[in-house]
Amino acid sequence: MNFYSKISINFDCEVVEGGYLLQTSLISPVKSPSYFNNNYSMIQKIKKQKPRCKPFTVEALDDFIHLSKFLRKDEFNELLISFYNKWGPFIKLGENYKTTKKLFQLLEDSEFAKQNMEYPPYDFGSDLFSKKYQEIEWHYDDSGELHPAFKPKTLFNAIYLAWGLNQKSKKIKKICKYFKFFGMRKNCIQYFEITRDNKEFCSRDCSNAFRQKPNWQEKIQQDLAIRVKQTKIKLNRLNINN
Numbered sequence: 001m002n003f004y005s006k007i008s009i010n011f012d013c014e015v016v017e018g019g020y021l022l023q024t025s026l027i028s029p030v031k032s033p034s035y036f037n038n039n040y041s042m043i044q045k046i047k048k049q050k051p052r053c054k055p056f057t058v059e060a061l062d063d064f065i066h067l068s069k070f071l072r073k074d075e076f077n078e079l080l081i082s083f084y085n086k087w088g089p090f091i092k093l094g095e096n097y098k099t100t101k102k103l104f105q106l107l108e109d110s111e112f113a114k115q116n117m118e119y120p121p122y123d124f125g126s127d128l129f130s131k132k133y134q135e136i137e138w139h140y141d142d143s144g145e146l147h148p149a150f151k152p153k154t155l156f157n158a159i160y161l162a163w164g165l166n167q168k169s170k171k172i173k174k175i176c177k178y179f180k181f182f183g184m185r186k187n188c189i190q191y192f193e194i195t196r197d198n199k200e201f202c203s204r205d206c207s208n209a210f211r212q213k214p215n216w217q218e219k220i221q222q223d224l225a226i227r228v229k230q231t232k233i234k235l236n237r238l239n240i241n242n
């Protein structure tokens, strides 16, 4: 049975009007502090100011993805502050890179997996549907319609849930290997719908034409080297985490 249902994400972002700061540790100041060495933690500019509630929207997900593209770049701190000023903390006040690193990597790895057509399991490896992180409840929307709603416990859970629910269910298309390495070709459809996992070309024709190219093996070697490098980076990251 297939049915279509609206699902809401009900989360109130808590944002202080006075804004946020990244503060370096006062106890053990370092010469050149960096967010990525956990030298900064997020604080309120005006201590004890009560936050205001603002409804979570999918814009927070877009902003988060945008922000993650600047990881380890010079602009990052500034962009992080403006994210905080707009949406509040990912988890809670005082968070530093030790906390947020996992969040950025989770979304980055999920995106990476998605692009390789390997969706993460629907618990997203972070127990997304666990009651600890969010509950599901009934909800009347603005038009008075009743439908299920997730109630995440943190901004990041709302963001990640929005990411998961936002995935288009359409079959993903794969790039024809001929087109990937050698560009356009008559009768090549460039992107084709996947029927079985290991199909690499849009047609037998493209497959044959590919092997007639004098440097096709070289091209594959280059591509392989890039992939190995990417996987190594990913594995290194996993090792650091464990």
Ligand SMILES: [Zn+2]
Pocket: 176, 177, 178, 179, 187, 188, 189, 190, 201, 202, 203, 206
């Ligand atoms: Zn083709």
